[in-house]
Amino acid sequence: MALIVQKYGGTSVGNPDRIKNVARRVAQYRAAGDQIVVVVSAMSGVTDGLIRLSKEITALPSEREMDMLLATGEQQTIALTAIALHSLNVDAVSLTGAQAGIVTDGVHTKAKIQNITPREVHKLLDAGNVVIVAGFQGQTAEGAITTLGRGGSDLTAIALAAALKADLCQIYTDVDGIYTADPRIVPGAQKLPEIAYDELLELAGAGAKVMQLRSVEFAKKFNVIFEVRSSLNENPGTIVKEETTSMEDVVVRGVSLDKNQAKITLFGVPDQPGRAAGIFRALADAAINVDMIVQNASHDGGVRVTDLSFTVDKPDLLKASKVIESLRPTIGFKEAESNENIGKVSVVGVGMRSHSGVAAKMFDVLAHEQVNIDMISTSEIKVSVVIDLAKGETALRALHKAFLE
Numbered sequence: 243m244a245l246i247v248q249k250y251g252g253t254s255v256g257n258p259d260r261i262k263n264v265a266r267r268v269a270q271y272r273a274a275g276d277q278i279v280v281v282v283s284a285m286s287g288v289t290d291g292l293i294r295l296s297k298e299i300t301a302l303p304s305e306r307e308m309d310m311l312l313a314t315g316e317q318q319t320i321a322l323t324a325i326a327l328h329s330l331n332v333d334a335v336s337l338t339g340a341q342a343g344i345v346t347d348g349v350h351t352k353a354k355i356q357n358i359t360p361r362e363v364h365k366l367l368d369a370g371n372v373v374i375v376a377g378f379q380g381q382t383a384e385g386a387i388t389t390l391g392r393g394g395s396d397l398t399a400i401a402l403a404a405a406l407k408a409d410l411c412q413i414y415t416d417v418d419g420i421y422t423a424d425p426r427i428v429p430g431a432q433k434l435p436e437i438a439y440d441e442l443l444e445l446a447g448a449g450a451k452v453m454q455l456r457s458v459e460f461a462k463k464f465n466v467i468f469e470v471r472s473s474l475n476e477n478p479g480t481i482v483k484e485e486t487t488s489m490e491d492v493v494v495r496g497v498s499l500d501k502n503q504a505k506i507t508l509f510g511v512p513d514q515p516g517r518a519a520g521i522f523r524a525l526a527d528a529a530i531n532v533d534m535i536v537q538n539a540s541h542d543g544g545v546r547v548t549d550l551s552f553t554v555d556k557p558d559l560l561k562a563s564k565v566i567e568s569l570r571p572t573i574g575f576k577e578a579e580s581n582e583n584i585g586k587v588s589v590v591g592v593g594m595r596s597h598s599g600v601a602a603k604m605f606d607v608l609a610h611e612q613v614n615i616d617m618i619s620t621s622e623i624k625v626s627v628v629i630d631l632a633k634g635e636t637a638l639r640a641l642h643k644a645f646l647e
């Protein structure tokens with residue numbers, strides 16, 4: 243008897259028929275004698291709808307109350323999924339994140355899992371139930387409801403698989419695996435039979451929202467091997483695991499486009515020790531993740547100043563702009579500007595470690611497409627550039643053609 247954790251995303255539970263479809267799949271696995279823990283997301287559009295509702299009241303709602311609000315999305319789905327299983331005569335019990343023993347820190351809307359005590363899950367499994375756990379949510383040690391960042395049901399599934407020492411972790415979604423690029427944007431994208439944690443980390447960090455970034459970090463840390471596959475067919479999916487030597491034979495594994503970043507530029511920052519520290523410490527204290535940073539020194543009437551640009555997640559832009567404005571008297575910059583119309587395109591592959599020329603080829607392809615490069619960042623296995631959002635999809639398709647077709 244195996245213990246299997248299955249996660250079904252928003253589209254896979256997007257309407258009553260889809261929920262019944264999930265229940266049929268789960269019932270089949272259960273009939274084979276395995277123990278099943280099911281993690282579900284909110285029905286597609288529900289989380290976005292709740293966010294929209296709050297924005298109709300105020301632009302910057304309390305993050306604690308946002309967690310209280312957003313956690314209701316997943317709570318609907320767990321109950322509906324349990325009801326669907328009951329109608330197939332399968333014993334099933336739904337649990338909130340808190341009831342499943344998921345304890346997080348108190349950083350509302352982006353909480354980190356601190357520990358999981360799945361006593362109740364084990365008890366219910368041992369009594370013969372399918373256990374359905376609400377994704378994306380947890381509870382602080384003090385009892386406040388938290389959420390784990392957008393896409394966080396992936397993290398719930400991976401973390402539960404680790405805590406339960408599951409034999410199998412399956413992430414069911416609306417594509418049948420991880421592709422060389424988002425198949426909705428690049429028609430020639432190909433399904434990958436396997437991918438290394440590090441490659442998926444870079445792709446997820448670069449906008450491939452097929453898996454939440456933090457869930458992949460967690461999987462790598464605790465060596466949770468998982469499969470990404472479709473809830474709508476039986477095709478084999480993509481296995482995500484530690485790198486193997488044969489993976490290095492492929493120079494570029496995939497390309498991605500992140501449309502969810504915004505850029506802030508500070509002009510005329512005094513070029514003195516401690517200014518950057520002051521800026522990024524304040525952003526970190528406000529739990530704002532900064533991705534790319536570029537700094538250019540120049541002279542302003544004989545005084546050395548720098549222009550500092552960095553990117554943040556688009557939903558954090560307003561909050562970040564407020565933090566920056568509050569720093570104006572202490573940091574002493576001249577002007578701050580923000581731009582939401584940026585896209586980040588990236589090429590990723592562990593094979594890059596032993597191959598040179600990937601960046602040069604990427605820049606050639608972009609030049610050929612008349613795409614201007616605004617910012618550049620590289621890691622051992624990735625090259626990312628920030629460009630005009632309007633050219634993002636064209637750039638992605640051109641890079642896919644050049645590296646992967």
Ligand code: ADP
Pocket residue numbers: 250251252253254283393414415416417419420421422423424425426449450451452453496498
């Ligand atoms: P779920 O609701 O199941 O969590 P998501 O919408 O979060 O699903 O993620 C699945 C989507 O990720 C796909 O529909 C696809 O458009 C997108 N995607 C982006 N990049 C990739 C990629 N490289 N491979 C597969 N899907 C990708």
Ligand code: ASP
Pocket residue numbers: 251252283284289290315377378391392393394395396
């Ligand atoms: N419902 C949450 C979201 O839309 C979590 C998830 O779907 O994984 O971000």
Ligand code: MG
Pocket residue numbers: 251393396451452453454
């Ligand atoms: Mg998702």
